[in-house]
Amino acid sequence: MTFEAITNADKTFVQIRSDIIAGRIESGAKLSEPELSTKYGVSRAVIREAINRLAACHIVERKANVGARVVALSPEGLIQLYQVREALEGMAARLAAENMSADEVAQLQDLLVSHKSSIAGSESYYQEAGDVDFHYRIIMGSKNEQLINVLFNGLYHLVRMYRVQLGMAGPRVTKAFDEHLHIATAIANRDGELAEILMRRHIHYSKNTIESLLNNELKG
Amino acid sequence: MTFEAITNADKTFVQIRSDIIAGRIESGAKLSEPELSTKYGVSRAVIREAINRLAACHIVERKANVGARVVALSPEGLIQLYQVREALEGMAARLAAENMSADEVAQLQDLLVSHKSSIAGSESYYQEAGDVDFHYRIIMGSKNEQLINVLFNGLYHLVRMYRVQLGMAGPRVTKAFDEHLHIATAIANRDGELAEILMRRHIHYSKNTIESLLNNELKG
DNA sequence: TAACTATATATTGTCGACAATCACGCAAAG
């Protein structure tokens, strides 16, 4: 998920991306190259390369001779992201049931055991890192390079950005944990069909939760 | 699908991509910046930007301080691409049945009528452009921005590259046409569930055809 | 002879400057 940032352009890319996802650079803002150049203390060429990568992840949009803007965040956009996730991660769960090694399956279950105890204590940890960890392992377990690329180099950072900026620090912790448990069991039983169904429902529920949150926000 | 190439970097990107997909730059080859700079008659900065975009489409892979190489083409990679396409375009067909305007549905059916006549004459045309056109309209008809981005900015060019370089100028013309017809009918009837099933089978068949072709090649 | 080191070369990463293009504001005409 996280990759080794070697060059300055790498580090600047990670930095700016983090600033955008966390909302320190707000949605719709223009990314002026000279401005960012002084702000991050690197040359314009470095900023330019960083912006190019952000555009590749669809975090910003570029227009020729005009510049780059952070993507506009609509509630519909977040819903669309979850639709794609549902299709892709459902498939990932099926493939994981077929292709994960016994070791990887065991590690997946160990992960859930440690999550169970962390839920008893402070739940807040689980929501972010734990959820990502679980999904990460399943996606990697699919052993499908294309799938891994699409999800990690594109969709996941977008999801985080939308969630942060639309204020979805959602609950759904304990219910999600149970769903994770069922998915892991299906994978351990090598039941790809069930694993896919459960994963799709898991993400579908998240989507529904978010939709109702958005609706409440519009009404309130 | 095709976008307006304004700047030099755009044109160079399109040019190099085309050269790679057509096999004029072969799989696994190293993309030397100074070399390409003289070859295409532009500065290194332009080449660099073009290579960055190729990397964003996963057509080339970059390593820091080492350079970029055209991705290695394994038969498994092509199969994995088709797996992802099956999930994504199946979903696109369902969404298209729900979201396409009456006009767009009519245009989709018109397209098939013109394909029917072109099949009677020279089949060869249909295979390439016709197939792409059909799938293109359905994906656009899904109205899901994320889906559109993933498929057009990444997967489609990769599929073309794999097919060309692994020598899959495949047949399957008339059968594919019938399948297209059924899918379009399901969409016209606003039957998303059926449209998804038919589209998944359609792509699955293509995958199977390719798999057996690859197997024959290994044996022969 | 094989393996390790050091140098040399070529390639990538980064920089600052120049050229091309666009956005904004103002003026003038309908």
Next chain:
DNA sequence: CTTTGCGTGATTGTCGACAATATATAGTTA
């Protein structure tokens, strides 16, 4: 008063040069 055209200012696109890093070669030693 609205609209069209121009000019100014700023931003992006492009270029060539320099610095940092990796690969290849040659030399040395066990």
